[in-house]
């Protein structure tokens with residue numbers, strides 16, 4: 290017997306699908322894939338704490354209502370989005386903007402694309418019926434109910450292709466903006482394909498325009514990194530503290546490919562980022578690092594699944610959580626070393642800093658090693674700021690919050706340091722600084 | 730007015746009384762030495778003056794320029810001009826000495842209503858002081874005290890003292906862990922800061938340091954009290970006869 294007790298929210302999401310399914314882009318095979326994804330979601334409904342992967346992030350308890358699907362942004366929404374983007378603009382990037390889940394061409398930099406770079410809105414790709422591409426955009430793990438739901442509902446996104454041998458110096462920046470028109474849900478999915486011998490930097494940010502408070506962002510990113518290619522990826526979640534951000538990224542690396550990713554979450558009421566990385570080509574290298582800076586009643590979950598499928602690959606993971614007030618940070622890091630993946634070198638280190646007695650940090654590292662000739666390890670610590678350091682700093686004239694800020698910067702600095710680009714490291718430092726200043 | 734006045738100070742740590750009514754009056758321009766065996770409460774006194782949490786003041790007062798110091802947060806005390814050179818300076822990985830000193834100096838200036846000091850002006854100032862104390866520039870780029878030898882840590886304390894230009898400097902066992910050359914450099918640094926407006930309280934349990942930093946007043950501390958005060962000759966007397974006589978007196 291497989292009786293699933295569904296919550297109101299879970300049912301409402303199902304109803305939402307029934308209402309919009311005929312209006313979703315992509316017909317024929319894509320519609321079938323959406324249907325399958327939706328059925329997969331329906332089988333479990335919203336994930337809850339008795340599902341191992343969702344033990345610390347019980348969406349049935351946290352997600353009390355389902356919001357209506359966002360309407361296409363009107364002129365006023367685009368204006369508010371423009372203002373929000375301006376506040377967080379990054380110099381020298383090619384900006385690709387999604388407002389309320391819809392690609393906003395007018396706010397995006399689509400002029401003079403470099404040779405070998407192609408950028409298209411997902412909706413356009415689906416409407417055009419590019420079967421192979423569409424299939425890839427929807428080929429994700431539907432055993433995860435939230436990824437399945439994202440696949441079923443996705444309305445738009447960005448499809449980026451980097452042709453073999455193309456190295457882009459100008460980073461791409463996908464900006465998700467909630468315009469604040471009404472409390473709405475958005476479902477986006479993006480696809481990034483790097484050909485062989487390519488190199489690119491992708492920044493993703495999640496922002497709220499003035500007035501955008503309670504909204505729900507569901508996003509999925511699918512990445513294929515070709516042989517000898519390198520992707521640098523920086524992800525900044527600065528959603529409204531009343532918003533939900535349920536996102537995933539599924540990344541596959543070819544031979545001798547390199548993936549360096551860094552995520553910083555300081556926004557969102559409830560956020561979950563599920564990152565699945567598969568080393569599918571020998572000699573590939575992965576660095577996944579992240580920082581959570583949360584307070585109030587925020588809940589931020591980073592769940593990493595590192596899959597070593599072939600020999601001679603290396604992965605490094607540095608994660609730092611800074612948790613204040615009654616906030617709750619979750620880090621789950623699972624490393625699988627498959628039987629063939631000899632000479633795997635996988636290490637994971639997570640540390641949490643609790644700034645209040647009511648703050649909580651859960652950390653669940655898991656190593657599943659099926660090969661014998663490997664170097665694997667993980668470590669985790671949880672603690673408070675060192676009182677003797679704080680006193681020393683205060684005795685030199687620093688007010689308590691400033692002394693704490695310096696120690697917190699140092700603490701998250703160990704993860705931020707891993708960002709390869711100087712400019713993007715500064716962007717991450719600035720985001721951490723905004724959080725520190727807001728709490729001072 | 731005296732600069733620092735400790736009156737009948739009683740202090741407990743974890744239910745146990747450590748200071749049992751200690752008094753001390755320090756006037757501008759003076760150098761006081763506090764000598765006493767290990768465990769007599771010297772560091773406790775210095776910590777309570779600087780405002781370290783964890784000490785319960787059950788009686789007495791500490792006045793700084795007539796103001797109640799015990800009512801102030803540690804950073805307020807620093808901004809007013811109280812400086813403690815720690816017996817055991819801590820290491821702060823990930824916070825460079827430059828950054829730390831710049832932030833601290835600006836925080837003090839801000840608290841006093843003064844303008845912030847610009848990076849170039851700050852750099853110039855730190856470089857000068859560092860040079861006079863034989864502190865290499867690259868030490869300032871490292872995390873605060875991280876990987877510093879005992880002597881380097883102590884010199885870094887004197888560097889901060891010179892930078893912040895406090896009114897009262899309390900030096901807790903500045904000589905511990907220093908060889909004779911390092912001691913001389915550090916003592917020169919301290920002597921250079923002697924001035925008619927500034928006072929120093931030099932805590933030590935060896936007379937040796939007082940050959941280099943010559944005090945105006947010497948106090949002998951034993952079991953949480955000042956048991957004898959006198960001129961600099963008292964230090965020499967102690968060197969010969971030891972602390973035993975005072976332990977009985979206390």
Ligand SMILES: Nc1ncnc2c1ncn2[C@@H]1O[C@H](COP(=O)(O)OP(=O)(O)O)[C@@H](O)[C@H]1O
Nearest residue numbers: 742743747765766767768769770771772773774
């Ligand atoms: N945090 C503490 N908890 C318990 N006892 C303490 C603490 N700090 C100091 N003491 C005790 O107080 C007494 C005085 O210590 P301290 O002030 O360090 O002396 P001194 O600096 O003269 O060597 C000692 O008996 C010491 O054990």
Ligand SMILES: [Mg+2]
Nearest residue numbers: 771772816902
């Ligand atoms: Mg001591």
